[in-house]
Structures are given as C-alpha cells and as structure tokens.
Amino acid sequence: MTDxxxxxxxxxxxxxxxxxxxxxxELAEYEKLAPPDGDAILRLKEDAFSENPKYEAYLAFNGKIPVGYITFYFTYSTFLAKPTLYLEDIFVSKDYRKMGIGGMLFDFCRNVAKERGCGRMDWTVLTWNKPSIDFYENRGGKKQDWYLYRINGDSL
Known part of the structure; x- marks a missing residue:
C-alpha cells in the first residue's frame, strides 16, 4: 500500500x-487506447503554454511524486448564456486510487467552474468503465440523454 x-x-x-x-x-494504457505520438506531444506542449492556451492541466502530487492529473477547457451554453467547464481527463495512477485523490481533483474542477461563472460542468465516460461511472454518480453526475458523435481523421 502506498502512503x-x-x-x-x-x-x-x-x-x-x-x-x-x-x-x-498511463491513462491511454488503462483505456486501451493509443497514447499521443511525438507530434501530438509537441502540440500538447504548445497548446498548454501558448499565449491563449487551448486547455488547462493540473497535476496531483503526493509530496513530490506525480500521482494524477486533470485537463479541462471551456465551451459555451447558448441556453444558459454561460460558459461550461468541459472535463476532458481525470486520472489517478493505479497505486493511488481509492485514496480520495480523484475526488479532490473532481472538486478542484467543480470549484474552478464556480469561480469562473460556469453554468455547468460536462464530461464523458466510457460505457464499460463502471468504476468511473460510479465515481461520477456518487458526486452528483447525471447521465444525459444525448449520443456522442465524432468525425475524425480523413472524414474530417
């Protein structure tokens, strides 16, 4: 057990x-997805540290050891006429799960959304990821009646 x-x-x-x-x-491995390649890593760095960052990222440290992270960006709700915090990633390393770190990161996002005048916070979760579904529902998350569609690669 990790302290x-x-x-x-x-x-x-x-x-x-x-x-x-x-x-x-580590998250890509957990989700059985391809991790970012070299070009994507360069874009991630540029997009995080540019004059107008495309996303925000925060690390959770246990002392000096990085144990988790969150990324988010903002969209806009025309019905609410307020920004929406879109939680892109929340992840805690395997050895540090079930210790409250994920909840701490989620609450951090929720507080950022409140501080920045958001009307809501949105995210997606893989349908097979029962631990994450339970995590979100235990924090007040409600499954929406929307289908997620995507166009990528050559179809874009």
Whole structure:
C-alpha cells in the first residue's frame, strides 16, 4: 500500500510537463487506447503554454511524486448564456486510487467552474468503465440523454 504524504494540485509547468505526459500514457494504457505520438506531444506542449492556451492541466502530487492529473477547457451554453467547464481527463495512477485523490481533483474542477461563472460542468465516460461511472454518480453526475458523435481523421 502506498502512503499519502501530502496531496497538492498544481498547474503543469514546462518542468512538470514530462510527468504529465507519463500520466497521459498511463491513462491511454488503462483505456486501451493509443497514447499521443511525438507530434501530438509537441502540440500538447504548445497548446498548454501558448499565449491563449487551448486547455488547462493540473497535476496531483503526493509530496513530490506525480500521482494524477486533470485537463479541462471551456465551451459555451447558448441556453444558459454561460460558459461550461468541459472535463476532458481525470486520472489517478493505479497505486493511488481509492485514496480520495480523484475526488479532490473532481472538486478542484467543480470549484474552478464556480469561480469562473460556469453554468455547468460536462464530461464523458466510457460505457464499460463502471468504476468511473460510479465515481461520477456518487458526486452528483447525471447521465444525459444525448449520443456522442465524432468525425475524425480523413472524414474530417
């Protein structure tokens, strides 16, 4: 069992960016998806640290050890006439799950949404990922009656 020393949530920096990428690769493995390739990693870095970042990313540290991360960006609800925080990723390394770190990261996002005047917070979850579904529903998340559609690659 891994010990919790002190959990801190910190915005990624150029110095912590490799830790961020390592955790993204760990999430890709968990979700049985291809991790970002070299070009995607370069875009992730550019998009995070540009003058107008396309997304925000934060790492959860147990002392000095990176143990999880979140990424989010903002969309806009025309019906609410308010921004929406879209939670893209929330991930905690296997050895640190069931210790409250995921809940801490989720609450961090919820607080950012409130502080920035959002009318809601949205995210998606894979249908087979029962632990994540339970996690979100235990925090007040409600499954919506929407289908997610996507166009990518050559179809775009």
């Amino acid at each position: 919790i020393v002190h959990i801190a949530v910190e915005k990624i920096t150029e110095k912590s960016f490799p830790d961020f990428i390592s955790l993204i690769k």
